[in-house]
Amino acid sequence: MATxxxxxxxxxxxxxxxxxxxxxxxxxxxxxxxxxxxxxxxEVVTGVSQIADELVTPPxxxxxxxxxPEDAAHxxxxxxxxxxAMEICEKKIAEHKLPMKLVKCEYTFDNSKxxxxxxxxxxxxxxxxxxxxxxxxxxxxxxxxxxxxxxxKMLGGLGMCGRPxxxxxxxxxxxxxxxxxxxxxxxxxxxxxxxxxxxRLMCCLKYEExxxxxxxKKMPRLGKDVITPDGRGTVTDLNILRETVRxxxxxxxxxxxxxxxxxxxxxxxxxxxGGDGKDQRGSREAExxxxxxxxxxxxxxxxxxxxxxxxxxxxxxxTEETGGED
Numbered sequence: 001m002a003t004x005x006x007x008x009x010x011x012x013x014x015x016x017x018x019x020x021x022x023x024x025x026x027x028x029x030x031x032x033x034x035x036x037x038x039x040x041x042x043e044v045v046t047g048v049s050q051i052a053d054e055l056v057t058p059p060x061x062x063x064x065x066x067x068x069p070e071d072a073a074h075x076x077x078x079x080x081x082x083x084x085a086m087e088i089c090e091k092k093i094a095e096h097k098l099p100m101k102l103v104k105c106e107y108t109f110d111n112s113k114x115x116x117x118x119x120x121x122x123x124x125x126x127x128x129x130x131x132x133x134x135x136x137x138x139x140x141x142x143x144x145x146x147x148x149x150x151x152x153k154m155l156g157g158l159g160m161c162g163r164p165x166x167x168x169x170x171x172x173x174x175x176x177x178x179x180x181x182x183x184x185x186x187x188x189x190x191x192x193x194x195x196x197x198x199x200r201l202m203c204c205l206k207y208e209e210x211x212x213x214x215x216x217k218k219m220p221r222l223g224k225d226v227i228t229p230d231g232r233g234t235v236t237d238l239n240i241l242r243e244t245v246r247x248x249x250x251x252x253x254x255x256x257x258x259x260x261x262x263x264x265x266x267x268x269x270x271x272x273x274g275g276d277g278k279d280q281r282g283s284r285e286a287e288x289x290x291x292x293x294x295x296x297x298x299x300x301x302x303x304x305x306x307x308x309x310x311x312x313x314x315x316x317x318x319t320e321e322t323g324g325e326d
Contacts, residue, residue, distance in 0.1 A: 002056045005063065006046035007033060014172045019060045020048050030067035030075075032109065039110040041067060041075040071109075078107040085137070089116055092132050100124050103146065104154045113140040119151050149174055152198035159196060159204075166203050177201040179288055179314065184212045185240070189292045191314045201314075215240050220267045227266040230258065 004017040018033050029044045082105045100120040126143050133141045153167040182194045196202045220226050220235050233247035243262045248255045289311050296307035
């Protein structure tokens, strides 16, 4: 077991572990630590505790000291200088006519380096820009290209729920999100309704996915015949949260739809199997694509070509990397 403290360097950033040494800072304290970027000012999130050795990335660096009022003032001064550094960098980007959008600027605590984060649709040759910036600031310059999720995390904003973005307030790491999660939760497959401000699928689709998957495994499939207290019928709808099943029951020449608790419904036979796995995956992807196209045509009034293009972009975005940099 390793004795550590958990430190964050930016709001909702990734949690890093450090060896407290003879110091015993508590949660909420500010500390000065050494990182791969240099000397940094961070906030203690978890106090001194013991964790398994496999959860620690060696070598475990020590806490240099608990931050003093002078350290806090220096950090605040660095933050105030970042806005002017942003303006200078934006002017230089315009002068060099580079296809990049500047997102954020950060000074390391010891002023040994300035980091500029930017987004771009393609790789950018910014060597001449770095030379100009180094001549102006007379320190090491580092430019990092980030993705749209990282951009939203840094800039912040409000989600469609009306609350501040999850990635800005509490998410440390991005989790993979897929269109399958929206389907499992019976949500609209319209990209405008299930995408966040970053243009990617909303992170909150992941929150309840484990529960939906666990409950759905116990429930019959749509269109399958089941045995109910009122006889045999066909499943027409599932309510995952209430764990109920709606079944169409034959009544003479007519049918009647009734809702039953999952415990009152019994499946007939086994799930269908067999077939080539690759063919099944291909058919599922085609089915997802067609469902999104139908949703866009019906709800947004898009033409078939426009809907197909939107569906392709959504499914391609699902497979992109979602890991962020902190």
